[in-house]
Amino acid sequence: MPSLHDATRGRVLFGGDYNPEQWPEEVWADDVRLMKEAGVTSVTLGVFSWAMIEPRPGAREFGWLDRLMDLMHAGGIGVVLATPTSSPPPWMGALHPETLPRTEEGTVVTYGSRQHFCPSSPVYRRYAAALTEDLAARYADHPALTMWHINNEYCTHCWCDGTADHFRRWLAARHRTVAALNEAWGTAFWSQRYDTWSEILPPRRVQYLRNPAHELDFKRFTSDALLECYTAERDIVARHTPHIPVTTNFMPLWEGQDAWAWAEHEDVVSVDVYPDPKDPRGGQYNAMLADMTRSQACGPWMVMEQAAGSVNWREVNHPKPAGLNRLWSLQAVARGADAVCYFQWRQSRQGSEKFHSAMLSHAGEHGRTFAEVKRIGAELALIGAEVSGKEVTAEVAVLHDWDAWWGAAQQDRPSSLVAYTELVQAWHAALWEGGIATGFARPEADLSGYRMVLVPQLYLLSDAAIDNLVAYARGGGTLVCGFFTGVADPDGRVRPGGMDSRLRALFGIRTVHEWWPLEAGATVECDGLRGTLWSEELEPDGSAETVSAYRGGELDGLPAVLRKGTATYLSTLPEPGALRDLLGRRAAEAGVRPVVEGLPTGVEAVRRGELLFLLNHGRSPAGVKLPGRRLDLLTGTETDGGVELGRFGVAVLRDVPA
Structure with missing residues (x-):
């Protein structure tokens, strides 16, 4: 199977999305000159070029792309060639309105932007496959081709009737019978029992609250439906070029796509990374995404997109101050990236992204941004041979799971202030600030290679995952678990006792009497720490040590932090410094040390x-x-x-x- 190494050839790739169709052809040669000056080794072509290649149904206009492929090869620049299927041409929506997605309220999402396709549409899939087939056949032997990039940022949702048919087929494969589905979804509640498959719809707009199990399965289905689109195109290009690696770019921590499942189908795992330059946690966020993507890739990975300066989609779009682009680019390489790329090469003058930065900004080749880009390119050339393909070793894993995230995000939950991704970031930040190398893992994964495993929150867990955590801790591994974990089974059904009995026995908890979520900004005092967001009324079974107890209020004297052997349970979220200290102590006891002791803050x-x-x-x-x-x-x-x-x-x- 091809890999990122086949594309990098012992260096760190440097470049970005190149959209020359937005510019007169006489600009292209100047682009190549400046790319070589900047040390660019790779460009992504064709991401949004469907209408250029197929201006009308069945037409093919490859001449401009032929010239570009030849130009890149002559300039010594490799091409990541994209299938342009993320943005169908206007003619498709006009001739085939059934390919357009519909919202949960039934509104048609029309053409005129991007990602305006229904993933379940047979018509869309047929046109996408035909274009991909011709693209792969034409450029399979071109010497500039180094990688395939399928579609772009798969993020489309649809609730149309075609999606409903597809959803029913998916449900039938998962549950086998309507009776089993009724049991899994708990449809005895509110008279929701289904008699036939044909009655089942996507979770559209309803009068009040929707069935959370229905929504959970729809999120699983949507990720799988998009994955079908990806694998269909991947299989086509792989048939023509089995030696060329294939990728598609993840959006960071996006709810709609189970990246663990998708990564298994990619030769190269790539991600788009856009921390806010004004966010004081931006560097930590960048590190977290790197650790997560590296873990999904099981090795080197690719920054497919980042911003050289500002983006265009925040309420206020701040540029990166001098030096920050370089810092974050080299940080990605430090944490396992073998490719550092941008959206995009030349800043657009028209369209909705004309204020999104680029490697070559509106200021041109004499601008500050381009000067910093040239420095990054030169430095990547200096270190590329020594760093490419090398591993980053972590002895600590943070467990992360899309099913658990989807289950915890249901509308009718104890506190809407508790956001899964914020918890994951808070726990990772505690390790990052402590200088501890970190990876990510699925809860069912082999955890034996880690000295310490952290569970910020996994509301929903399978029996296999629970048995895995219990076996890890009882085998001597250090396990630290956050609140509201192990509450539900894979159907979202609350387990007896408010937490799975195996986990309660592991942590020394007899009963979870009540969950006590906190108001915005409220805290709870505990021995040695202050808790935020959440608290729990726990009754210990006498086998565990109370590390910290609540002081004052309804929970006075009850355990906030319990420890039994190598397993620790936190029933609240300690403030950042306290969480860092607690996890640091557990790490030290597990034999985990910071990469460098005594680092200055920051x-x-x-x-x-x-x-x-x-x-x-x-x-x-x-x-x-x-x-x-x-x-x-x-x-x-x-x-x-x-x-x-x-x-x-x-x-x-x-x-x-x-």
Whole structure:
């Protein structure tokens, strides 16, 4: 099976989306000149070019793309060739309105933007397959082709009648009988029992609350329906070019796509990364997405898109200050990326993304953005051969699961203030601030390679997942689990006792009497910490140690944090410093140490292969003490005893033998 290594060839790819169809052809040669000046080694072509290639049904106009492929090859630039199926031409919606998606209220989502297709539409799928077939046949042997990029940011939802038919087929395959579906969905509630498959619809707009099990299955179905679209096109290009790796770009932590399941069908796992430059947690968010994507890839991965400056879709779109683009790009490489790419190469002058930044901004080749892009390209060329393909080792795993996320996001839950992704980020941030290398894993995965496993929250767990966690902890692994975990089975059915009995026995909990969610901004006092968001009325069974108890209020004296052997349960979310300290203590007991001890605040240390990356996320200089001599590959200078990092500074260090 081809891999990212087949495309990188021992270097870190650098480049981005190139949309030359937006520009006169005389600009193309100048683009290649500037790409070479910037150290660009890879461009993605054709992402939104369906209407250019097929201006009317069945037509094929490849001449312009032929010239571009040849131009890129002549310039020594590899091409990630996209199937342009994320944005059907206007003629498709006009001639085949059944291909257009519908909202849950029944409103048609018309053409004039992008992603305006129903994933279940046979007509859309037929046109997409035909175009992909011709594209793959034409360019299979082109020397510029290094990778296939299928579609773009799969994120379409649809509630139309065609989707309803597809959903019923999916349900029949999952549940086998209507009776089994009724049992799984609990349709005895509110007289929702179904008699035939034909009665079942997608979870459209209803009078009051929708059945949460119905919604859960629809989210699973939607991810699978989109995956069918991807695999259909992937199989076509793989048949023509079995030696060329295939990818599609994930959106970071997007609810609608189970990235664990999708990653199994990709040769290269890629993601689009857009932290807010004004967010003080931006560097940590970037690290979290890198750790998650690397874990899905089981090795090196690809930044398919990032912004060279500002984006265009936030309420206020701040540019990246000088140095931040470089810092975050090298941070991705430190955490396993073998490709660093952007949306896009040349900033658009028209369309809805003309204020989205690019490697070559409106300021042109003399602008600050392009100067920083050139520096990044040069530095990636310096370190590429030494870092490409190298592993990042983590002894701690954060468990993350889309089913659990979908189940916890139901409308009728105890607190709408509890957001799954915020919990995942809070727990990862505690490790990041503590300098502890981290990966992610599914709850059913083999956890034996980790010294410590963290569960920020997994509301819904399968029996296999629960048995896996119990076996891990009872085998001596350090397990730390957050509140409202193990509450429901895979159908969203609440387990007896408010938490699975196996988990209650593991943590020393006899009963979960009540969940006590907190109001916005409210806290609860506990021994040695202050809790936020949530609290629980737990009755211990006498086998566990109360590490911290609630003080004051209705829960006074009851356990906030319980520990039994190597398993710890948190019934609240400690404030950030307290969570960092608690997880740091558990990590130390498990034999996990920070990558570098005693780092200044805001400095990150990551080891990839034999190289040590130091990254200063602060706006002030910072000094890092290190024993021994090291060579900084970015500057070519040797250090002895420490490194000085400037604002947003980066050092990439290799040990120098004594």
